[in-house]
Amino acid sequence: GAGVSQSPSNKVTEKGKDVELRCDPISGHTALYWYRQRLGQGLEFLIYFQGNSAPDKSGLPSDRFSAERTGESVSTLTIQRTQQEDSAVYLCASSLEIRNTGELFFGEGSRLTVL
Amino acid sequence: AQSVTQLGSHVSVSEGALVLLRCNYSSSVPPYLFWYVQYPNQGLQLLLKYTSAATLVKGINGFEAEFKKSETSFHLTKPSAHMSDAAEYFCAVSGAAGGSYIPTFGRGTSLIVHP
Numbered sequence: 001g002a003g004v005s006q007s008p009s010n011k012v013t014e015k016g017k018d019v020e021l022r023c024d025p026i027s028g029h030t031a032l033y034w035y036r037q038r039l040g041q042g043l044e045f046l047i048y049f050q051g052n053s054a055p056d057k058s059g060l061p062s063d064r065f066s067a068e069r070t071g072e073s074v075s076t077l078t079i080q081r082t083q084q085e086d087s088a089v090y091l092c093a094s095s096l097e098i099r100n101t102g103e104l105f106f107g108e109g110s111r112l113t114v115l
Numbered sequence: 116a117q118s119v120t121q122l123g124s125h126v127s128v129s130e131g132a133l134v135l136l137r138c139n140y141s142s143s144v145p146p147y148l149f150w151y152v153q154y155p156n157q158g159l160q161l162l163l164k165y166t167s168a169a170t171l172v173k174g175i176n177g178f179e180a181e182f183k184k185s186e187t188s189f190h191l192t193k194p195s196a197h198m199s200d201a202a203e204y205f206c207a208v209s210g211a212a213g214g215s216y217i218p219t220f221g222r223g224t225s226l227i228v229h230p
Contacts, residue, residue: 004158033217040124042205042222043159091158098216103149106158 002026004107006092012113013082021077021110025094032075033104034067037089046090049075050098082114117142117208121221129229134178134193136224138206141187148189149207149218150180159205165189176200201228 005024013019025032034046045059049069060066064082069075079086089111093104122137140146147166151159163174170182176199180191189206203225207218 035220042121043220045217045219048217093159103161103164104151104159104218106151106160108156108158 004092004094004105006090006107006110008110009108010111010113012115014115015084016081018078018080019082019112021079021090021092021112023075023077023092023094023107025073025075025092026105027073029094029096029105030072031095031098031102032069033093033095034075034077035091035093036061037091037109039088043091046077048098079112082112084114087112087114117146117219119206119208119219119221121204121206121224123224124222125225125227127227127229128196130198131195134191134196134200134226136191136204136206136226138180138189138191138221139187140189140206140208142208146208147210148180148182149209150174150178150189150191151205151207151220153203153205153223155202162191162204196226196228198228198230201226 007022032049035043037043047067051072052069064080067077089109091109093106095102095104118141120139149164150162152162153159162178163172165172165182173179178193180189182189203223205223206221209218
């Protein structure tokens with residue numbers, strides 16, 4: 001597709017369940033980012049990938065969060081044993097490469113609700 | 116670490132009035148600065164960016180922003196608001212102290228436009 005695609009667009013789950021969120025970046029974009037947007041708050045950086053590597057995982061909120069990227073394309077963000085505070089919109093973005101002047105292209109987000 | 120402060124979580128203007136959304140950043144080196152807009156249920160899209168060229172930057176939809184180093188500010192303006200400008204606006208900084216290439220976003224400002 002022409003833009004960043006995320007799925008599911010909405011996910012409602014019960015506390016304690018695992019969830020997987022998927023991101024398809026723009027073809028050819030080597031850099032991929034995950035942010036979290038809680039209601040009424042700004043974007044919280046979670047993790048980025050350069051190719052298939054994630055050099056810095058310190059932004060992940062806890063060890064229940066993990067992410068991977070394969071084929072320098074699709075990325076999956078996994079949240080294990082979900083908690084109510086995990087409820088948020090998870091945004092994925094991609095860019096041609098990691099450089100500080102580059103524009104990020106965002107998907108529409110995956111809205112996660114943990115009951 | 117780089118950071119961004121957006122003054123005012125909500126700004127309300129009348130249609131046709133001046134729009135002013137404030138953004139201040141912290142950095143000890145020249146940063147790269149961005150404004151993104153998020154319409155309801157959509158991902159963020161780039162409005163404009165400053166990358167050390169002209170200090171007055173023009174973006175899409177009639178918006179512009181001026182980089183003022185002495186004030187560490189990058190305020191977003193538009194001479195005449197339109198109903199379609201109602202959205203969430205995010206200021207972001209990258210490449211600041213510490214050399215982070217990952218954009219840091221502000222908490223966002225919701226622009227409300229009254230008829």
